[in-house]
Amino acid sequence: MRWPRFDRGACGVSALFATWWLDYTSVVPLKTTEPTPTGDLLDADQAVIDRVLAGDRNAFGILIERYSDPLYRHAYGMTGSADVAEDILQVSFIKAFHHLSEVRGRFDAWVFRIVANGCKDWLKNIRRTHLSYEEDDQPSGLETPEQELDRGEMRRDLDGALSSLPGSLREAFVMKHVEGRSYEEMAELLDATVGALKMRVHRAREALQKLLEDRYS
């Protein structure tokens, strides 16, 4: 479904509804990990790259299909906009296509850095007030209007809180909690230490909790 546009600068939310779809009685660690490509997949990527460089440009679609979802989630998490995320993804894959002969090592890590830089460039240049935003078309899977409204409120509040974070903290939080990456994979992709990234994620959590706890605790 498509949600109405809203003014990011006016993220105020009305009262919470009592019914939540989460089962609060079970304590389950939230961690999930984005799978790291195996050696076979890396070889398969290289085979596709070789095909594209030999002139089969349609083969590039295999790489888009293989890696666009985590990249889209990253761009969406960083920008809070489905439209901008699509735009960044398109520009990044086109850049990747034109520079494909420069790939050394993992294609997924290389293209991730292109997308991540695209997000940072966008953040540098955007005027951050009164940003229009449209929800993605993903089905929620929820059942009642109250649950849909609750979800919409948390979505908007989380977007508003994320937009207040410095870029490096937002990036670390999104990679950890939205993309579900391990600290080790984040360190590899961002060329930073595990300790530094843990610190960024922890600082991001503390800032987000400060912003959200009055409303949701």
Add this chain to the structure above:
Amino acid sequence: MMQDSLDPRDAARDPLTEPRSGPSAEPVAGDREVPLAGAEIPSAVHAYLDGDAVSDAALSAAQREVELWKRIGAETGRRRRMVTPAHVQAQILAKLADD
């Protein structure tokens, strides 16, 4: 709309893949800063959120924080299941074909 970086420090970098301004450098220009003296989160909650083993007793002592992070986790979990809109791949390939 994508825009090229205006940061002059980016000129000497690989424009495609080199990190912009370093991951630990100053915040991205244009970010609205929040006071980073955020809420204090018990270490057990950080460990829980990192997927480490945490005792039930430690989590019970931080029930308020745990419940907040479960709500946040429900939203981040939904985003983790997002997929690229179907038309994006076709648009990319169409643009490449036009080149």
